[in-house]
Amino acid sequence: MIRVLVCDDQALIRAGFVTVFGLQPDLEVVGEASDGESGVQLAHRLRPDVVVMDIQMPVLDGIEATRRLAGPDVADPIKVLVVTTFNLDKYVYAALRAGASGFLLKDAQPAELIDGIRTVARGEALLAPAVTRGLVGRFGDRVRASAPGLDERLAVLTPRELEVFRLIAEGLSNAEIAGQMVIGQETVKTYVSRILTKLALRDRVQAVILAYQSGLVGAP
Incomplete structure (x- = not known):
């Protein structure tokens, strides 16, 4: 429950x-x-x-x-x-x-x-609704100038993890990420957990904001 x-x-x-x-x-x-x-x-x-x-x-x-x-x-x-x-x-x-x-x-x-x-x-x-993704994107653009060097944090991610991270930032669910990458949902969950741990992030909200701040993805 x-x-x-x-x-x-x-x-x-x-x-x-x-x-x-x-x-x-x-x-x-x-x-x-x-x-x-x-x-x-x-x-x-x-x-x-x-x-x-x-x-x-x-x-x-x-x-x-x-x-x-x-x-x-x-x-x-x-x-x-x-x-x-x-x-x-x-x-x-x-x-x-x-x-x-x-x-x-x-x-x-x-x-x-x-x-x-x-x-x-x-x-x-x-963060699935497009309006919310857009607002978070503008938030990332707004604070990026005052948060230099954040992109260096992404160096700890493997190319595959970086791909998953980018899809998270675009608002895709685990099921959608699994479908796009042709992998199982459990594998996606493992990737997400590993990404959050490596980047010292609490949840996917913080991951999305970091992705915009770092320039990994741009504002819609």
Whole structure:
């Protein structure tokens, strides 16, 4: 079972999420929070597999709540999927920098949201939508000038790993990478794990950002 905590200040949205998630045989809603502060406290107490996090909330906003749960300084991070009404660059940038594993809009289809939770729970980044890849690409371009030398980190990768890394950065899932490279999905998972370890990256979100920062792939 994937244990989910829902954090949103709108009661109707929370109720809708709880109802949709509760119909899935592999999802269990373990708690609800109406503000970021309560969400952080509940997450620390309940240790869910995934926190579904809104951005604009009272007491503590979703970005800061995400940073406290999944930020680079967190010793035992909890996976966060940001689900928001606002498709704005600044929110995507802030959410990814804060440690979010994915970013979806609230107008996404229920099946897309459910699949997003499963994706994040597996340790993968939810970066498949083209709009998100584009935003991350522009983010990479924006910070590349202030992060010199990052391309040297890629020297630790073998040519095959570099190929997988490039496909990750383009937003392909493990299944799509397997199909394109004509290898098994388990082999892809091994490659992804090895790449993250070699580059000292937490997840695929950080991998995508590094790929853009290093110039391995360009902004769409």
